[in-house]
Amino acid sequence: MSSSNKNKWVNKIFASVALIGLLTGCGSSESNSNSTTTSSANAPDSATTKKSAVTITVATSANWTKDIDKELAKDFEAQTGNKIEFLISPDDQYVNVLKSKFQTGEGPDVYLTPSGVAMEQFLPDQHALDLSNEPWVSRYADWAKAGTTYNGKVIALNTWSVDGWGVLYNPALFEQAGLTVPTNYQEFVKVCEALLAKGTTPIYEPGKAEWHQEVLLNTMGSMLSKKTPGIYDQFNTNQAKLADQKDLETGLTQLKELADKGFFGKDFLSQTWENSVDAMGSGKYAMMLTYSTFQNEVLAKFPDSKADTWSMFPLPLADNKTWATSSGGIVRSINKDSKVIDAAKQYFDFLAKTENLKKYYAARPDLGPISFTDVEGKTSNAYTSVITNATDGTGLDFEGGVKFWNQSVIGKLVQDLYLGGKTPKQVLEAIDSDRAKMFQ
Amino acid sequence: MQNKKIYSRLFVMPAFILYTILFILPVLGGLYYSFTNWSDMKPTISFIGLDNYKEIFFSSGSYLKSIYHTLSFTLYTVVFKLGIGLVLALLLNEGLKTKKVLRTVFFLPYMLSPLIIGIIFISILGPDGPLNMVLRFIGLDHLTHSWLTDKNFVLGSTMGVEIWRMAGWNMVIILAGLQTISKSYYEAAALDGAGRWKQFTQITIPFLIPTLMIATILNIIHGLRVFEIIYALTNGGPGDLTEVINTQVYKEFSTGRYGMSNALSMVAFIFTLMIAYLIKLVSSREEASS
Numbered sequence: 001m002s003s004s005n006k007n008k009w010v011n012k013i014f015a016s017v018a019l020i021g022l023l024t025g026c027g028s029s030e031s032n033s034n035s036t037t038t039s040s041a042n043a044p045d046s047a048t049t050k051k052s053a054v055t056i057t058v059a060t061s062a063n064w065t066k067d068i069d070k071e072l073a074k075d076f077e078a079q080t081g082n083k084i085e086f087l088i089s090p091d092d093q094y095v096n097v098l099k100s101k102f103q104t105g106e107g108p109d110v111y112l113t114p115s116g117v118a119m120e121q122f123l124p125d126q127h128a129l130d131l132s133n134e135p136w137v138s139r140y141a142d143w144a145k146a147g148t149t150y151n152g153k154v155i156a157l158n159t160w161s162v163d164g165w166g167v168l169y170n171p172a173l174f175e176q177a178g179l180t181v182p183t184n185y186q187e188f189v190k191v192c193e194a195l196l197a198k199g200t201t202p203i204y205e206p207g208k209a210e211w212h213q214e215v216l217l218n219t220m221g222s223m224l225s226k227k228t229p230g231i232y233d234q235f236n237t238n239q240a241k242l243a244d245q246k247d248l249e250t251g252l253t254q255l256k257e258l259a260d261k262g263f264f265g266k267d268f269l270s271q272t273w274e275n276s277v278d279a280m281g282s283g284k285y286a287m288m289l290t291y292s293t294f295q296n297e298v299l300a301k302f303p304d305s306k307a308d309t310w311s312m313f314p315l316p317l318a319d320n321k322t323w324a325t326s327s328g329g330i331v332r333s334i335n336k337d338s339k340v341i342d343a344a345k346q347y348f349d350f351l352a353k354t355e356n357l358k359k360y361y362a363a364r365p366d367l368g369p370i371s372f373t374d375v376e377g378k379t380s381n382a383y384t385s386v387i388t389n390a391t392d393g394t395g396l397d398f399e400g401g402v403k404f405w406n407q408s409v410i411g412k413l414v415q416d417l418y419l420g421g422k423t424p425k426q427v428l429e430a431i432d433s434d435r436a437k438m439f440q
Numbered sequence: 441m442q443n444k445k446i447y448s449r450l451f452v453m454p455a456f457i458l459y460t461i462l463f464i465l466p467v468l469g470g471l472y473y474s475f476t477n478w479s480d481m482k483p484t485i486s487f488i489g490l491d492n493y494k495e496i497f498f499s500s501g502s503y504l505k506s507i508y509h510t511l512s513f514t515l516y517t518v519v520f521k522l523g524i525g526l527v528l529a530l531l532l533n534e535g536l537k538t539k540k541v542l543r544t545v546f547f548l549p550y551m552l553s554p555l556i557i558g559i560i561f562i563s564i565l566g567p568d569g570p571l572n573m574v575l576r577f578i579g580l581d582h583l584t585h586s587w588l589t590d591k592n593f594v595l596g597s598t599m600g601v602e603i604w605r606m607a608g609w610n611m612v613i614i615l616a617g618l619q620t621i622s623k624s625y626y627e628a629a630a631l632d633g634a635g636r637w638k639q640f641t642q643i644t645i646p647f648l649i650p651t652l653m654i655a656t657i658l659n660i661i662h663g664l665r666v667f668e669i670i671y672a673l674t675n676g677g678p679g680d681l682t683e684v685i686n687t688q689v690y691k692e693f694s695t696g697r698y699g700m701s702n703a704l705s706m707v708a709f710i711f712t713l714m715i716a717y718l719i720k721l722v723s724s725r726e727e728a729s730s
Contacts, residue, residue, distance in 0.1 A: 096694045099480050121696070123480070208589070210677060267567040269589035269678050406695060416679030419591045433501065437697065438481055 053081035054340045056347055059101065059108035060086055061094035064330045068363035076350045082343045095121070102127055109338040110347070115147035115158060116327025116400035117236070128155040129334040129341060136352035136372070144371035147328030147400065157348045159360055160329030161293075161367035164397065165215050166312040166386040168280070168294055169287040173200070181311075181389055184319040185254050192263040195286045203258070204285035206276055207269035207418070210411025215289060217410060219315045220251045221402070222324035222395025232401040238439040243428040251317035252417060252424035259418045269418065281305050289315055292383035296365040311385035323390035327400030328371060404438040467709070474703035480696030492703035502680040503688060507707065510684040513599055514663030520603045521659055522652065525610025530644075532611065533618045543615070546608035554605065558672020561601045562588065565673075588674055594681050598673050605669065606662065610655055617651030618644070653723040657716050664712045 058065075058073075065086055073084035087108055089097040099122070101107050107127060113119050122128070131137065132154045137145065140158070148156040174180065174191075177198055182188040192202035206212050224247055225231055234240035242248055258264065265271070271279070279285050280294075281302035288294075298307035314323045332351075334344045350356060357375045361367060370377045387394070398405050413430050416422045422430065474492055478485045496503040528546055532539045549557065564570050565587035572584040587597040625643045634642065667686035670676060676683040676691070685708040692701035 093694075099696055103480065121481070126483075207678070210675070267586040267589065270567050270586050408691065408694075412677055412679055415677055419679050419681070421591075421679050421681075430501075433499075437700075438479070438695075440477065 054343045055083040057085045057108040059111040061091050063091050064112050107335045109344050115331045124150045124155050129336040139372045156331035156333045158328050158331045158371040162328050163291045164323050164325035167287050168290050168312050181313045185316050188316045200286050201265040202263045204279040204288040205264035205268045206271045206273040209273040211407040213411040213414035214407040218398045219324050221398035222322040223320040236403045241432045247318040249424045254317050292380050293366045293368050312382035313389040321392040323386050323394045324397035404435040409434050470702045474706045476699045478699040492700050506683040506688045516599050517602050518659040521606045521610050524607040528611040529614035549605045550609040554668035555672045613655045617648045621647045
């Protein structure tokens with residue numbers, strides 16, 4: 001074959017590939033890379049159902065919608081004929097995308113948000129439908145109702161779980177080293193020193209994950225609110241400053257000390273959250289600040305790790321003895337401007353049915369206590385032990401109780417603390433300054 | 441004569457209308473909103489004058505740092521991208537047998553998405569990544585670092601990745617400039633006894649100046665608009681060590697502070713405009729004088 005003939009063939013092949021690509025792109029009129037429409041072979045086929053069937057758009061962050069959500073959406077479609085279209089955005093872009101959609105009047109029918117005070121950033125007055133009179137509200141656990149209530153109205157459906165962040169550890173490892181659960185900061189340092197002396201890195205800290213750095217500060221929220229009742233209200237009306245809270249300054253000073261002493265390991269700022277299961281499962285690390293169901297994930301990947309026997313205690317920064325919990329994870333709201341409100345309510349009723357809740361929680365080993373009272377709960381060993389070890393009780397964390405608590409901003413400031421760019425006081429002042437902008 | 445003028449204006453109109461709608465109006469809109477407190481937490485938008493700009497330039501926040509990082513990122517990357525691009529272009533302008541393959545190889549990084557490059561380099565520059573492995577293998581352990589988290593190296597590492605990405609692109613621009621220089625100049629100079637260095641400084645560089653000027657302006661614009669590579673590599677961190685203007689714009693927008701986000705965009709826009717205009721002015725004067 002001559003050179004020019006070869007070129008012609010190559011050109012033809014490229015042209016064909018381009019044409020196929022183009023046609024494929026044009027052909028996908030009903031879905032795009034960011035949306036997933038559920039479909040089911042069992043969908044009702046009657047003319048009546050087809051006529052009344054609607055599509056409910058559900059905006060969600062990628063990590064908030066699991067396979068079981070899609071499975072239940074298919075079941076819903078099979079039962080009602082109404083379709084659920086998930087509009088999935090990457091985790092770090094979701095808030096931005098959702099706010100932009102609302103700004104441009106293209107809000108989804110249903111949207112997912114964090115519970116508690118964090119719901120306020122999505123302007124519930126303007127966008128969230130009042131769900132107080134929905135039948136499932138009466139079956140809500142107290143914490144679930146509190147975490148979905150805004151200005152006295154229930155505005156969201158919660159099928160998630162209440163949880164908090166504590167120090168997960170392997171009791172067998174502690175026993176071998178003759179260590180006991182630390183009840184204050186000095187004891188915690190001694191435990192870390194003993195583990196380090198035995199060649200084990202005491203704590204796996206995913207320093208690259210900004211949000212996890214914020215969690216370290218977040219754990220001190222309940223201690224502060226117990227010591228100073230009403231402090232969250234003062235923060236939320238911009239009448240109190242974080243920089244004036246001595247405990248927080250002490251906690252951050254101690255956090256820097258833990259990093260400087262090498263308890264997080266060398267190069268911990270390169271460590272990622274995504275590697276945390278492997279890190280803990282490998283046995284190279286003794287402890288980690290995580291949520292109470294994390295051990296299930298380790299056990300699933302490392303069946304020989306005996307991770308189900310691991311326990312938890314509150315992070316004793318500033319001698320904290322309380323366990324700070326969330327306001328209840330991720331919740332779903334209905335857009336009050338939606339044209340398919342009835343169908344969306346029907347979808348919520350479906351999700352809140354006892355059998356569907358059982359199916360949902362069975363598929364979610366990462367979730368602990370259940371948001372409905374008529375479904376039997378399950379708790380991990382970490383959950384039971386952290387409740388015992390939190391001798392001053394539990395309370396709402398900063399994220400769940402304080403407005404304009406920006407994970408990314410705070411995480412970066414804590415990273416800056418490790419690097420010596422800011423003092424603990426300056427970190428707190430910078431958080432105050434960032435929050436103050438939102439009050440202006 | 442009059443008809444000719446009308447026709448030329450009519451022909452320009454579609455492009456002018458499109459440019460006005462798609463560029464001038466959004467820029468003017470952005471400029472207007474930069475003087476407001478537009479935020480998704482407020483039901484109304486109020487005019488606040490220069491408050492956003494005061495906060496950028498006079499507050500103790502990280503805005504000034506991000507401007508400084510952007511300018512130093514631009515300065516260093518422009519110098520090295522052009523320098524390496526020039527060396528590559530000179531080498532591959534010669535009669536090497538593999539020059540076509542090598543040109544493609546050096547240009548390839550530019551064809552990759554900055555986000556993909558970022559993800560690849562996160563692995564390469566990690567504490568146990570290939571770069572440190574190679575350094576350890578050849579006995580240079582003392583040179584290993586955590587390139588993307590060490591406060592002394594992180595900004596430099598992002599610059600290095602950008603230089604790697606764009607050097608080939610500069611090579612192509614400069615190669616195009618080199619091809620326009622007639623070989624007869626070099627032949628005449630060689631006959632007069634001029635060596636390679638003399639030929640380079642007296643023929644190549646003077647003839648390349650217009651190309652280098654254009655490449656400089658484009659590199660400066662690229663540098664001042666840097667976002668994807670930083671976003672993918674470090675997301676502006678750790679802390680605010682690699683925060684640049686556009687990562688700040690993105691974050692302000694994400695937190696719903698659209699007024700401030702627009703003000704920061706305007707700062708980047710004005711910097712780009714000023715520097716590009718200055719370089720254009722200098723090059724026009726030099727062209728006029730020559």
